Amino acid sequence: MTQIESNVTEKKQKLIFDIPMWPQEKIERFRETLLSWYDLEKRELPWRKNNDPYRIWVSEIMLQQTRVDTVIPYYLNFMKTFPTIKGLADANEDVLLKAWEGLGYYSRVRNMQTAAQQIMENYDGKMPVDPKEIIKLKGIGPYTAGAIASMAFGLPEPAVDGNVMRVLSRLFEIDADIAKPGNRKIFEGIMRELIDPYKPGDFNQAFMDLGSSICTPKNYHPESSPIKEFNQSYLKGTWDKFPVKSKKKKAKPVYYVGAIIKNSTGAFLLEKRPMQGLLANMWTFPLIEEELVIQETGIAIGTLTQLKDEELTEKVMKNVMLELGSKYGIRPTLMEAPFEEVQHIFSHLKWFVAVYYGQIRVEEPINIPENCYWVEPSDFDQYVFPGPQTKMWQSYLSKFKK
DNA sequence: CATGCGTGGAT
DNA sequence: TATCCAAGCAT
Structure with missing residues (x-):
């Protein structure tokens, strides 16, 4: 390959599932901008006191499809009642379910106990570090595995939830339907490029805080976003078209x-x-x-x-x-x-x-x-x-x- | 991959 | 009142 051909190759824009990726310099500026905002604006939440994988795990399960304000009192009570993985693994099922009463999606807590028993039996009572192992645990899917790996263990794993898909779809004008499970991997691919390798946990949480405070589904005001200069849909005035999300069936x-x-x-x-x-x-x-x-x-x-x-x-x-x-x-x-x-x-x-x-x-x-x-x-x-x-x-x- | 699986809050 | 949600996962 000649020097000229090599230069052409380098300048060619990288595509992630047909989405043009930013140059490295822009990615680094983006990380810095987002993390600076997060350092100033991040919420103090009970599960953010430290990086204990069990504490993070419980919070992530509770937060599935559930608002932060709803979760907080349940979380405090749950951690008091079941302070360790062993305590959870050994818990009486009725006591366990009682701690979840009113929170909804009750299979979450049964699956979490099954996972706690898996951890006691297969992983010496400690949450495994490898995301490929974490995701084998009952009730832990791609999102939660990425959240635990990045927040508890500092690994550069994407944690793609509804917030991340909404923020990314607006940032890159992605019209893939975020309600379709198969489209999650598009956003995962982009997050693997963007994620800050030194602060992956903060980076993922910054997306979620941004999604819940500024980059909201409704009443969205992109001009007040700390990352507006990176926001393609804002710069082009198309932000009201994103994300694309098909409607749920009626009950x-x-x-x-x-x-x-x-x-x-x-x-x-x-x-x-x-x-x-x-x-x-x-x-x-x-x-x-x-x-x-x-x-x-x-x-x-x-x-x-x-x-x-x-x-x-x-x-x-x-x-x-x-x-x-x-x-x-x-x-x-x-x-x-x-x-x-x-x-x-x-x-x-x-x-x-x-x-x-x-x-x-x-x-x-x-x-x-x-x-x-x-x-x-x-x-x-x-x-x-x-x-x-x-x-x-x-x-x-x-x-x-x- | 579409469907089953809760609840309380916002508009 | 009706609708849409809110840090998904199992099957």
Whole structure:
């Protein structure tokens, strides 16, 4: 190769998945600018007190799809209750789930315990340093592995989350749909070029702080960004086009009758949900799914309960009684029909729960299933309740305890 | 790769 | 009220 050809090669712009990468000099200026801003503006957060991998790991799991303000009190309580990886590995599952109650996405904490047990068995009780090992742990994917590797161990690993994709898509005018899982590797490739090799943890966190404070999804004002001079979409006035993000599907409606049944000693019937799936292993009042009423035209007009017709309500109560008898082995007297409709929106489902109230007569034989208990309200705090259950109970209290 | 998996806050 | 989210991962 001649000297001339060599120069041509050097000047040719490097492409990362068709995205033109900056020259080295600009990359270094960018790192300096971003890290200087971070040093001044970074938030003081409980998990930023030191670089302990366990503390960082717990925070990253909690922060998945969850806001910082929501996480902080849970984090402080969790670290107090389970201060070490061994403590987490050995924890009682109900105690563990109780520490997560209200935080959502409960498989996160079960997976984290499984990972803690993996660490105890395979890694001498210490978080592995190699990102290829970290990502083998249950509940740790590409983002969390990169976050732990860079923040706890100072390795130059990208940690691409929603913030990073949003910031990068605006910086480089990337129109790849950030909702598509396959596009994450585009942003990973760019981060591998940009990341500061001396302060990779700060660099990744700077992206996230920037994304949550200035480079936000809404009310975005690029002119106030510390890195505006690097921002291609700002310089070209196209920032409102980025990021490209396809819309989520709407939550599908599901209809239930929630049966709040009290026995002669003042205890209520609770059912433990299956160990897999939605709200796994959590407790609710019995829930009986209602079918939609379909007209001959094929159009759903609602559930029987929602039609608020006396004759139909009676029909529902008969169905509920039938179900309570066959599935729960009880034959209560239903007192209210229903007294309120509770709604709860999940990511993918919208529950409509028509709440019914009933009592068991003293002399009745009781033969409830194995996953059901009679529990007094004073003991409710020992059971892990999901949102819909809390709402049903609040609905009951507001109706009968005023 | 699309879908399942929670919750509370902002607009 | 309806919609969109907020530091994703397992399957």
